[in-house]
Amino acid sequence: MNSIKSVKVSLQIMLFVVLFTSCGSTPSKSTKDSTTPEVSIQYSAASQPKLSEEFKIYYVRWEERAKGAENIGFISFSDDYPLSEHPDSLAIPDISDMPYDSIQYFELTGKYREQFLNKTGVSEDDKLFVFNYSTGKIQSFLIKKLPLSALINPYASEGDATFDQFSYMIGFGIDRSMLSEIGGDYYNHVLVSVGKKNPFLVKKLNLITWSKVDSEKFPAVKFRSDIVSELKNFRKLETNICQLDTLHFFAQELKEEKADYNRSARHVIVINTKSGKVEFEELYTENESVGIAHLNGIFKDSRETNQWTGQLFKNRSPVIFGFTNNSFGCSLIYFMGQPQRFIYTKCDSRH
Numbered sequence: 001m002n003s004i005k006s007v008k009v010s011l012q013i014m015l016f017v018v019l020f021t022s023c024g025s026t027p028s029k030s031t032k033d034s035t036t037p038e039v040s041i042q043y044s045a046a047s048q049p050k051l052s053e054e055f056k057i058y059y060v061r062w063e064e065r066a067k068g069a070e071n072i073g074f075i076s077f078s079d080d081y082p083l084s085e086h087p088d089s090l091a092i093p094d095i096s097d098m099p100y101d102s103i104q105y106f107e108l109t110g111k112y113r114e115q116f117l118n119k120t121g122v123s124e125d126d127k128l129f130v131f132n133y134s135t136g137k138i139q140s141f142l143i144k145k146l147p148l149s150a151l152i153n154p155y156a157s158e159g160d161a162t163f164d165q166f167s168y169m170i171g172f173g174i175d176r177s178m179l180s181e182i183g184g185d186y187y188n189h190v191l192v193s194v195g196k197k198n199p200f201l202v203k204k205l206n207l208i209t210w211s212k213v214d215s216e217k218f219p220a221v222k223f224r225s226d227i228v229s230e231l232k233n234f235r236k237l238e239t240n241i242c243q244l245d246t247l248h249f250f251a252q253e254l255k256e257e258k259a260d261y262n263r264s265a266r267h268v269i270v271i272n273t274k275s276g277k278v279e280f281e282e283l284y285t286e287n288e289s290v291g292i293a294h295l296n297g298i299f300k301d302s303r304e305t306n307q308w309t310g311q312l313f314k315n316r317s318p319v320i321f322g323f324t325n326n327s328f329g330c331s332l333i334y335f336m337g338q339p340q341r342f343i344y345t346k347c348d349s350r351h
Contacts, residue, residue: 136204205310289328
């Protein structure tokens with residue numbers, strides 16, 4: 001019985017070699033191969049992912065419409081900063097009598113900075129690590145040398161009746177000129193961490209560039225049980241593929257068609273053909289807070305750079321991310337391998 005399984009695995013790997021093109025190649029049109037045998041391999045199904053709290057990851061944002069912050073890269077820590085309404089524990093000073101132009105972006109010093117550090121667990125001796133995963137370059141800044149600031153949130157406006165501590169994002173501002181070493185757009189493809197040591201592996205991640213094939217080329221493997229039940233609601237559309245060394249990436253587009261709503265979804269599987277294991281599996285579904293991101297390389301003349309993979313953190317398994325656009329909530333970074341885990345990033349999402 002084991003020899004039969006071994007032969008099936010070998011056939012499946014040979015099939016992958018024939019079908020796949022390099023992720024860096026020019027996207028191709030749908031590939032047809034009617035003579036290819038259908039080989040079903042019972043890889044171990046990926047486990048349902050669990051939240052990992054090992055890393056806290058933030059973003060650099062640019063709120064150029066806020067007066068005083070036009071050239072500032074801002075890293076909000078509001079997701080980690082619990083606010084109190086007690087008069088002695090407010091996060092910002094009284095601004096009720098100040099003009100709007102002077103309260104859009106301002107520094108927090110003295111007791112306000114001390115309270116922030118105490119409640120977030122950030123130390124003056126920590127460093128802020130700003131990493132551009134598209135260039136593989138990193139910069140670090142001592143917390144003690146960075147101003148702590150309050151930045152008005154993007155949904156506030158001068159016509160609002162009042163402004164209080166809940167109207168602000170609180171974090172560290174860095175002048176744009178100081179971020180030039182990481183390359184690229186200083187707020188795109190950039191992740192931030194804080195601590196004594198840099199957690200990032202200082203190396204470029206791999207951009208996943210897809211090629212379109214027939215829908216039946218999606219692998220016949222054992223799907224995660226929670227995904228199987230969801231798939232019953234969707235119609236299968238095209239499949240897109242990519243290969244990076246022994247990792248083979250599949251993304252199948254899906255559509256749920258109902259009288260009142262058409263919902264899109266995408267089923268993603270990553271298979272390691274050397275080990276014969278499913279390294280990653282997820283079903284991304286469209287809803288009011290999440291949209292399905294375009295795949296890199298599929299749309300003509302598109303410069304999409306959404307999906308990335310590679311070793312992001314030192315001594316940790318590779319990651320994969322970039323399949324959704326979030327209007328509410330923050331993006332997830334998934335670790336590949338088993339058991340499957342993910343990081344919920346800190347993006348200060350508010351509406």
